[in-house]
Amino acid sequence: MDATRRGRGLLDRVLAGVPAGESPLTYATDLPERIATLGDWPTWTPDVVVTALRSAGIERPWAHQAHAAELVRAGSHVVISTGTASGKSLAYQLPVLSALVEDRKATALYLSPTKALGADQLRSVQALDVPDLRVASYDGDTPMVERDWVRAHARWVFSNPDMLHRGVLPQHARWSMFFRRLTHVVVDECHAYRGVFGSHVALLLRRIRRVAQHYGADPVFVLASATVSDPATSAARLAGVECVPVTEDTSPRGARTIALWEPPLLPDYAGEHGAPVRRSAGAETARILTDLVIEGARSLAFVRSRRGAELTALAAKRALSEVDESLAERVAAYRAGFLPEDRRALEKALLQGKLLGVASTNALELGVDIAGLDAVVVAGFPGTLASFWQQAGRAGRAGDGALVVFVARDDPLDTYLVHHPAAVLDRPIESTVLDPTNPYVLAPQLACAAAELPLTEDCLPVFGGEAAEEVLAALVADGVLRRRPRGWYWTSRQRPHADVDIRGMGGEQIAVVEADSGRMLGTVDPAMACATVHEGAVYLHQGQSYVVDELDLESSLALVHSENPEWTTQPREVVDISVLRTTEQERFKTDDGEVTVCVGDVAVTSQVVAYLRRLPSGEVLDQVPLDLPERTLETRGVWYTISQELLCGSAPGGAGLKPARIPGALHAAEHAAIGLLPLFATCDRWDIGGVSTALHADTGEATVFVHDGHPGGAGFADRGHAALVPWLAATREAIASCECPAGCPSCVQSPKCGNGNEPLDKAGAMAVLDVVLAAIGEPAPDSRPDGVVVEGAAGSVVRATTQSTATS
Numbered sequence: 001m002d003a004t005r006r007g008r009g010l011l012d013r014v015l016a017g018v019p020a021g022e023s024p025l026t027y028a029t030d031l032p033e034r035i036a037t038l039g040d041w042p043t044w045t046p047d048v049v050v051t052a053l054r055s056a057g058i059e060r061p062w063a064h065q066a067h068a069a070e071l072v073r074a075g076s077h078v079v080i081s082t083g084t085a086s087g088k089s090l091a092y093q094l095p096v097l098s099a100l101v102e103d104r105k106a107t108a109l110y111l112s113p114t115k116a117l118g119a120d121q122l123r124s125v126q127a128l129d130v131p132d133l134r135v136a137s138y139d140g141d142t143p144m145v146e147r148d149w150v151r152a153h154a155r156w157v158f159s160n161p162d163m164l165h166r167g168v169l170p171q172h173a174r175w176s177m178f179f180r181r182l183t184h185v186v187v188d189e190c191h192a193y194r195g196v197f198g199s200h201v202a203l204l205l206r207r208i209r210r211v212a213q214h215y216g217a218d219p220v221f222v223l224a225s226a227t228v229s230d231p232a233t234s235a236a237r238l239a240g241v242e243c244v245p246v247t248e249d250t251s252p253r254g255a256r257t258i259a260l261w262e263p264p265l266l267p268d269y270a271g272e273h274g275a276p277v278r279r280s281a282g283a284e285t286a287r288i289l290t291d292l293v294i295e296g297a298r299s300l301a302f303v304r305s306r307r308g309a310e311l312t313a314l315a316a317k318r319a320l321s322e323v324d325e326s327l328a329e330r331v332a333a334y335r336a337g338f339l340p341e342d343r344r345a346l347e348k349a350l351l352q353g354k355l356l357g358v359a360s361t362n363a364l365e366l367g368v369d370i371a372g373l374d375a376v377v378v379a380g381f382p383g384t385l386a387s388f389w390q391q392a393g394r395a396g397r398a399g400d401g402a403l404v405v406f407v408a409r410d411d412p413l414d415t416y417l418v419h420h421p422a423a424v425l426d427r428p429i430e431s432t433v434l435d436p437t438n439p440y441v442l443a444p445q446l447a448c449a450a451a452e453l454p455l456t457e458d459c460l461p462v463f464g465g466e467a468a469e470e471v472l473a474a475l476v477a478d479g480v481l482r483r484r485p486r487g488w489y490w491t492s493r494q495r496p497h498a499d500v501d502i503r504g505m506g507g508e509q510i511a512v513v514e515a516d517s518g519r520m521l522g523t524v525d526p527a528m529a530c531a532t533v534h535e536g537a538v539y540l541h542q543g544q545s546y547v548v549d550e551l552d553l554e555s556s557l558a559l560v561h562s563e564n565p566e567w568t569t570q571p572r573e574v575v576d577i578s579v580l581r582t583t584e585q586e587r588f589k590t591d592d593g594e595v596t597v598c599v600g601d602v603a604v605t606s607q608v609v610a611y612l613r614r615l616p617s618g619e620v621l622d623q624v625p626l627d628l629p630e631r632t633l634e635t636r637g638v639w640y641t642i643s644q645e646l647l648c649g650s651a652p653g654g655a656g657l658k659p660a661r662i663p664g665a666l667h668a669a670e671h672a673a674i675g676l677l678p679l680f681a682t683c684d685r686w687d688i689g690g691v692s693t694a695l696h697a698d699t700g701e702a703t704v705f706v707h708d709g710h711p712g713g714a715g716f717a718d719r720g721h722a723a724l725v726p727w728l729a730a731t732r733e734a735i736a737s738c739e740c741p742a743g744c745p746s747c748v749q750s751p752k753c754g755n756g757n758e759p760l761d762k763a764g765a766m767a768v769l770d771v772v773l774a775a776i777g778e779p780a781p782d783s784r785p786d787g788v789v790v791e792g793a794a795g796s797v798v799r800a801t802t803q804s805t806a807t808s
């Protein structure tokens, strides 16, 4: 039987439900089945380990698992970078369990980015029931009375970076036996460590290694990653040690049909400023999910926001109840932010097959090891190709086909992807972006490291060399550390760890509490609180709608009441930007004007000043003012300036814009560029921001800025700068691909625009990007000395590094 038939059959079923006149399918292809290649148990595997694994149903390892195990056994640090359900767990369990069985004193550490995943992995090792092997979890949920036992007796400790940072390293002397005998450190789902959190974890892993070495151990690091391009480089940046990559996947995988889907523009609705509106990805996904559940296909829909996941599940339930009430009950929503008991109940129902359709946020990506489903619907690009393939990897059993549908959201990146299938299907998966030399991360991490063990000159290369030295000097100047002949010392009695938030969220989570009952519904990141739980905001929890009565930032509390208004709310934010320091500048002169490209430090000041009440059609009811505090963010930015003559000069050399059109053209180009940066940096559109202006005080020119959203930056703006030409070319392509007449959310409108998407000039943005690309299109000469003028086809290039600009 044709292995792809099941996937194609489901796609036909879903397409049969499409109303006449719509053609949402932009592309479909079949990925073939892969047949497994088996390996042998390594000869050194102790019998008890082979017996335990065999009784767990694993007759023989796949070839790549055995290969990875051999490398680890030989003492190499290893990164295993293979697909979902490719047995990465066994690849590290095999050498670690063998080491623990052979040496009855040896210990090992396992780290996962989420508690749920750690609990899963612990359960799977416990289930093997290897004799005389004590494994235990050590995280925030471990009762105090059990912690002493774990420290003294557990041989394999399952924990997470947060707990190592706050609970283990600050009191490493109490863990001295554990560290002295530490043979392996397993870092699971290591691609999850990106951005600011990733930078913190990178330095944390260096601290773990330093403490282990202090006690005389030199553990082997085993990293497990989703498939990414160049995993060895990412792994080395994260772990601070050279890692041997294992990338060949020899596990079996079912055939999959991949469909790209763009919801149609709705003829009867108008959104912001009369822009056409597409049917929402959530509504489209609910419809697809409904058809799949009717077909009896076990289906999982990934939706970007928690609200979206809940609305999608609700809509599918509603549609199913018209067909068969019992089917409606087999659909549910799942998301992060649920209390643990809610999550566990839902996971269990899904695992047992009581549920047929689940709409989830990306939380499930790390939570549960669910694979072999009949269909996966990805509603909105999940930010990275690694995440996309991990979600898609939930579908497809060996010997049976499955369907994966990618539904584009109203978003320039998604528009680009559904019209450029190669960007989804043929592009190498981006490596993760993190920056352990960010001084905002390095300073607190070095303080913690010094408090653990005094820092010496020998430690500096591991912690970033020169960058570390600069930060240490500043810490000494601030009186945080003391410089003594033998190194840098922490001298206060109080350790710094509790004040260092490695998730980079800065401060306490905001609790969302129902005022009447006192029931806590969930929590919100403090950086997002002003935008999501301001007074009047509509907040959804498990399909229930609430309205926020009061946001008390000082007590980290949002009080809500149950209410189901017909509108949703959208915050309005005012943003200003100033250049603090230009670290690199390139000038591109053409016959018609000049373009300058810069990267450097910027200060972004923002304030949520109002919110819009919006009907499901996109229609705006009104704007309600808010009185919330201003926030200032010092971070990294990339920006380009365009001279007036280039903007106003007539085409083709100039953009041919009348002065009145310039602000809208720049603003639209900025929005689309923010939307497309995630294609080049492993960031989310919400991790970055932008500002555009026809005349910026610091540059003296028309300027478009795109900046990181976290203090000190996470490397996103720098990555954008490095990929400037392909990034801006894709930005132009995304705008051109959208068939709307004058701009819509799929191209130049932004859901997080501080100016209510005004002014925006779609055609002007393309004209601006055309002249910018014409000026910078030639690859910038990297190797030439600073300040040299080079004549090229695109004009002359003047390059100068580290040019300072005054702070405004």
Ligand SMILES: [Zn+2]
Residues within 6 Å of the ligand: 738, 739, 740, 743, 744, 745, 746, 747, 748
């Ligand atoms: Zn559009």
Ligand SMILES: [Zn+2]
Residues within 6 Å of the ligand: 667, 671, 750, 752, 753, 754, 755, 756, 757, 758
């Ligand atoms: Zn805007």
